[in-house]
Amino acid sequence: MPRPATGRQRQGEIFVQGLGGRRPLVPTAPAPLEAAAQRHLSEVAFAYVAGSAGAERTTRANLAAFERTKLVPRRLVGSHARDLSVTLLGHTYRSPLLLAPIGVLELAHPQADLAVARAAHAEGIPYVLSSQASYPMEQVAAAMNGTPHWFQLYWGTDDGVTRSFVQRAERTGAQAIVVTLDTTLLGWRPRDLDLGSLPFLRAQGIAQYLSDPVFRSRLNVPVAPAGGSPPRSPALLRVALQHLAKARTFDLSSTQIREACARFVATYTNPALGWDDLARLREWTRLPILLKGIMHPEDAREAARRGLDGLVVSNHGGRQIDGEQATLDALPAVVEAAGDLPVLVDSGIRTGSDIAKALALGARAVLLGRPYMYGLGIAGEAGVREVIRNVIAEFDLTLGLLGVRSARALDASVLAPGETGQPKDRDTNTPMESSRGD
Known part of the structure; x- marks a missing residue:
């Protein structure tokens, strides 16, 4: 597993390149990154990538929740070296960042999932392969070249196809199956509808x-x-x-x-899907099964009762229900209800400090979505690599400036009192291991 470059190393690389007049391929801040992608992508492509459900209130709520959540640093605690690694499902990953499954990447770049896979491999980042990919999973997994990958499953009405997908994913060496639950119907997406584009x-x-x-x-x-x-x-x-x-x-x-x-x-969608259907999936695969789209604590408790292996708190980036709760606001209650199940989160992750906030509220890792697709649209594989490196660099610097030595040590003590709950005491001089199970 390659060791991630520190935030200082990434900053130094950018500044030294700047001496020779070379600027980053992609903007390093979220808003300019999205604006640059809009300039590079067609109207149809950008609508599909950036668009959300209804009046897009859920997407704004996702971003607002991260903005509202405040970090409180400690000083003089000796956090010169940081350990970004996390353990999930029995595997150790170099950082808490995974690339989320995003469909139809060919809208952004002809190499689509292959370019993303090569970038993920180069940076040592796990990639969750999409059911709605532009290249077959076998080709994308080969491009990962041994770097861990998971497979995201849309469970349609044809069980034969669903089972075939799962079996193919196992053969590619996927480490987990991630069942997306929030798209049993396609949300009302005005940007796509106004262009008549599916x-x-x-x-x-x-x-x-x-x-x-x-x-x-x-x-x-x-x-x-x-x-x-x-x-x-x-x-x-x-x-x-x-x-x-x-x-x-x-x-x-x-x-x-x-x-x-x-x-x-x-x-491809199945509105009739129910909890009992998951028993069939367990018969089809030996891989860990995670449920993506969990927002309610009772669903987390039910998943734990039924022996699932993990959860992803997600509202599909705001693309399904207009006015849905923000993922960061839903996260603490889901983590508490999940017990020992590892909980990940997506929807609204834009920066390294966002990762720190999510982990402080109990997430074990995060899935990054739109930003890497923007990087893909701007500069292909190299653009995806830069997005990954920038987000991880900022996360590393955030840890150091907070006075925290490891990703696993993040907890609510780094958060300001308020909507996210009262902080707990923390011994910053001793790196903490997570008390939750894998």
Whole structure:
């Protein structure tokens, strides 16, 4: 496992390069990073990446919760060297940062998931592979070159395809299955709706399905497309050309690609999914199973009762329900209800100090989403690498400035009293190990 560069080393690298007139490939602050991505991406691509549900109040709430949560540093405690490593599911990772699953990365860059995987490998960061990937999981896992990866599962209405995905993920060497629970229906996303744009109908983001033997075996059974037939127009001709390119890539006919798009849209979500279904998933795999999208403490307690292996507090980056609770606000109650289950969090993570706040409130690790996709859109693999290095560098500097020697030592004592609860006493001279189980 490569040792992460310290924040001072990353700063030094940037400043020395600056002497020669070379600036970072991607902006180092969240707002300029998003603005730069908007300039690089098409209108359709940026709408899909940056857009959220409804009036986008949940996304703003996610960011506001991190802004509202304040850190309180201690001085003269000797935090010269910091240990960023964490332990999850029996594995030790170099930092608490994992790359979240994001679908349709081809909207940002032609190399899509492959570029992200190579960047994750180069920086030693685990990557949660998406069900809605632009390249098959086998190719993406190969690009990880031994760096840990997990697999995110969308559980559709075709159990045969779902089971095939799980089995394929096991064969790629995935260390865990992450079941996304908050997308049993597609949220109301005005940016995409106003552009009339759903990339899956263009055969984008469905590489896992187009490469899956069980899904492919279904393509001789037609599925009626949702919403009727599109009007004949030059735009439809461009879609036909996209379909043709995908057909050639996956050795399918144009008719089969059209059937694949219709079948995917008709089957990839499952509103009827229930707790008892998880027993079947446990029969299908020996891998640890984490539930992503947990926001209510009672759901955390139910997951613990049923023997799940971990939770991800997530509201899908605000893309599903407009007006949902912020993830950071939900985190403490979920952690308490989860008992010994490790809890991760995503949705709203933008900076290294955000990571510190999440860990102080009980998260074991965080998933970074939109920022790395912005880096991908700006500068491909190199852009993703810079985003990773910048966020980890700021996290390392935040630890040092807080007077904390390790990521595992973060707890509520570094937080100001208020909405996040009263701080506890902490011996800053002795690195603390987490008292929670793996």
